[in-house]
Amino acid sequence: MTAQSNSKKRRFFARREYLGLLDRRHVYILPTQAGWGFALVLLVMLLGSMNYNNSMGYALSFLLGSMAMVSTLHTHRTLLGLRIEAGKVAPVFAGESAPFQLWIDNRGNVARHALVLQRDNSKFFIDIPADQRVSIDIPVPTEQRGRVFLGRVMVYSRFPVGLFRAWSYIDLDVSTLVYPQPLGHRNLPLGEQTQNTGEGSPRDGGGEDFIGYRDYKLGDSPRHIDWKAVARGQNWMIKQFGGLRAAQVWLTWDDVSMLNNLEAALSQLCLWILVAESQGAQYGLKIPGCSLAPNTGEQHRELCLQALALHAII
C-alpha cells in the first residue's frame, strides 16, 4: 500500500471524531491479505466441487465461507466497546522515547485477544481479559525539544482467524514536554569559583557546596546543624557540604552566548540545571523572555527545564 493511498484512506475513515469509545461507527473491518487468499482457495474448492458434483465438497466450501463470515463478527467484537483513555506521561529529554501510557478499559464480559496498537511502524501486542482495565505504554521516540504528541494510534486485531482485520484510529490529545538534550563541555558558571574541572561534575567531599542533609550523629560539628529546621520543630539535621558550594548560581543567556547554536546553548543550560540540582545549589535561570529566581528542588528544576523546552517554540 502506498503512502498516498494510505493517507487517503485515513482521511476517509477519520471523518468522525473519536470520543474515547470504540463504537460501531469507529470500527472498520476489511479482509486481510490472507483473507483474500482464503477467498481464492474457497473459489477453487467450489469450482472443484461443482466439477466433481461433490456434495461434501460443496458443504466444506460453504462451511469455510460461512466460518469466514461469522469470523467478521468476532473480529469486530474484539475492538467494539473498548474505551481507551490517556494515562500519565512524564517529560523526557530529547533523544529519549516518551512512554505514553494508555488505559484500555474492557467493560464487556468477553476477553479481547491479540489487540495490536500501532503507532507509525511500531506495534504493541496486548490482551485484555474480560471486565478489566489494562494499561500499556507506547514509547514515542523524540528527537527535538518542545512538545511531543502521541498523535494517531491505530488499534487493530485480526483475531480469531486472521482472515479479517478490524481497526480503528484513536486520536487522543495528549502530549508531553521534551526537554533539551543535556549536553555541553562548559563548566557551571560560578563566577570566581573556577576550580571545577571536567564537565561540571561534582567533586567528592572537602568542598563547601551544600549537597544535602543527613541525620544528626553525636560528634557532628554544631556549625553544620540546620538550626532553622530545629527551630521549626523538625529533627536535627546536619547540612552536608561537598561538591559545589551552596551558593547562588545564575544560569544566564550570556554564559552560553559563545555557543552560536541555539540548541547547543539550551542543551548546555539544561545540563547545568541538572548538575546544579544534583549538587543542591540554588540556581536561577535567565533567558530571553523568562527569568526564574534562584531556588532549588524538583519543582524548580521542572520549571526551568520547561522554560528551556518551550523556548522560542512557536
Next chain:
Amino acid sequence: MATTQTHSPYLFPRLDTLLWLMATLILVVLPHLSRLSVWIPALFFALLLWRYQITRKQWHLPPHWLLLSMTLLVVVGLFFSYGLRFGRDANVALLVVLCGLKLLEMNSQREALLVCFLSYFLIITNFLYSQSIPTALYMGIVMVVATATLISLSDEKNSLSTRQRLRLSSTLLMQALPVMLVLFFLFPRVAGPFWKLPLDSHSGITGLSDSMSIGDVSQLSLSDEVAFRVKFDGDIPPPEQRYWRGPVLWWTNGRDWKSGFQQYQLVDQLNIHPTGQAFDYAVTLEPHNERWLFALELPIQAPTEASMTADYRILASQPVRERMRYQLRSYSHYRADLITNVQERLALRLPKGKHPGARALAAQWRQESPHPEAVVERALRYFNEEPFVYTYTPELLLDDPIDEFLFETRQGFCEHYAAAFTVLMRAAGIPARVVTGYLGGNVNPIGNYLIVRQRDAHAWSEVWLPNKGWVRIDPTNAVAPTRVEQGIESALPTAFNPLDLSRDSPLVIIWQQLDNGWDALNNGWNQWILGYGPARQRELLSRLGMPGIDWGGMTIALVIIIACLLLGYAVWMFLGPQLAVRDPAQQIYLRFCKKLARLGLHRHPSEGPLDFASRVSAARPDLAAPIQNIIELYVQTRYRSQFQTVAQLRKAVLHFRL
C-alpha cells in the same frame, strides 16, 4: 499485565502453533494413508519430525536448494509409483508431500496460513474417495482442529489455552453451520463437470459385470455393499417377483458368457404388452462405472435420461459414476415379443463341438416331447429331481464346465444353473439367453424402501416361446426355491454366525433394527445431501413455495437469509454484552449493599462507601472487620483502577454472611 514486547527473532511459528498445524495435517492425511504408496506417508512423517526437531532444538531451516531437489526427487518418485497418467491418486500424493516440504520452508505467518489452507484442500480431497456419514463427521472434527490452528496463528500472545482454542473454533463452526446449510440448499446448483475428470477419478467402483465365467472360483459376490435402493410409490412387490434386470448375455464360448454386440442395439418398437400389476418406483443406483441401469422386470419405457435396448436393457448415456436416481414403471406380468432374426440366430448359437452331454440330453427331451414348453418343464424337473446342490463354493470345473456341472459335480450357484439351462435350451432348439441382475432386496421398514445389495446378484434365463414371447425361467428356483422366495441369506450356509443365533433371537432382531435405522439414515443422506443437485434443488424450492425461481431470485433469497442470520448473531453477540456493561466493582458493591439492607442497614443515596462503612461498623461491631475489608477492596478497585482486586472483592462479598 500489559507488556509491549514485540516478536523476538525466533523461528516462526511457536512450538504450540507448529504442533497444531502438524496435528491438522496428520488428521487430514490419516484417511489417505491406505490409498497412498508406502513411501509417501513415510516421507511425510519424516518431514514432520524433522520440522518438529528444527523448532524444538532451534536448528536452521534446510537451504532452498535442498528443498528444491527434494521436491524434484518426489515428483520423479511419484511418476515411478503412479505412472505417467497423473490422476487423482498422484495429485493427492503430491499434495501430501508438498505439505510436508512446505513445513520445512515455513518461517512466517503467511506461509503458515498457506499450510492451513493446503490442509483444507486435503480435507476436500478426502471427499473424492468417500462422502459417507462417518467421513463427514470425521472431517468435521478435523475442521475444528484446523480452525483452532488458524486461531493459534492469530493468537499473537499465546494467551489462549488449548481448550479455549478448541471451544472458540467450535463456536465459530457451530455459528457457521446454519449459514452453511442455507448456502448448501439455496446456492444455485449447476450440473458438472466443466472439464475432464482425471482418469482414475472413479476407480475402485465395482458392481455387477456384464460377463460371467462358469467354473472359476466363486464369482458370487458376498459383499454387503448396497447396489441400489428402491422407493415404491405404492406396494412393494413380493419377494419372488423382485427380479432386477441387468445385462443380458448372448454370446458364449462354453465357459465365458458375454453380452456380445447386441448390447447397444436400440429399436423403435419394443413390443411389450403389460398385463399384470403396475409398480411405480424410483431407483437410487450406487455408482458402478457401467452404463446399464437396473429395473424391475419388466419396465415398459426407459427413464428420460436413458434408453432401452432390443433385449430390454436400460442404458444410461454415460457410465454411472455418481449416485443416480431414476423413475420407472414396471409390470409384474407382461408379454415381450421382440425377436429379430439376428437375435434368434444368436439365441440358438452354441460353441462348436462343446457340451456333447448336454446336447444329447436336450435332443432326448426334444424327442420325448417336441413342444418347447414341455422341454422347459422337463429341464426344470431334471434340476429338481437330480441331486443338484446350491452352494457358493462349488468344485472347479475344468474342461467342459457345462457337461461337468450337469452330469458330475452338480454343485453350483445361480450362474451355473442359468448357463447350463440356457445351453440345454439352445441345444433343444429353443432360443434362450442369460439375464443377469439382482434378485430380492430387503425392505427397510424405517424408510419403507427396498435395499438391494451386491450379494443379491443373480442370473437367470429367458427363453423365447412361440405365442408367449420371452419368458423368464429361473432354474435356481427348481433347485433352491428358498433362494428365490426368501433371499440369498436363506440359501447360504450360516458361515457368518459365530454365536449361532437363530434368525428370531432378540439380539438378531435388535441388530436388524439398528442396521435398518443406519441404512435409512444413509439413504436420507444420499438422497438429500449427497444427491442434492439442480433437480433436487428445484424440487425443494417448489416445496418451499418458490417454484420456478431462477438463479437471480435464488441469489437474492440467499443474500437476504444470510444477512438476517448474521444480523441475528450480531445482535446476540454485541447487544448482549453491552447491556451488561457496568463497572464490575460497582455491581459487586451494590450486591453487598443489598445484603446489608436485609439487615436493616440502608445506605443513604448520598453516602459514600467510607462513610457508610464507618456508620455500619459502628452499628454492627461484630461485622466491622469483613465490612472494612470489603470497602477497602472496593475503594481500591473502583477508585484506584486496580482491577486485580476485582476477583478478591467478588469473593469477599460472596462469602459475606450476615
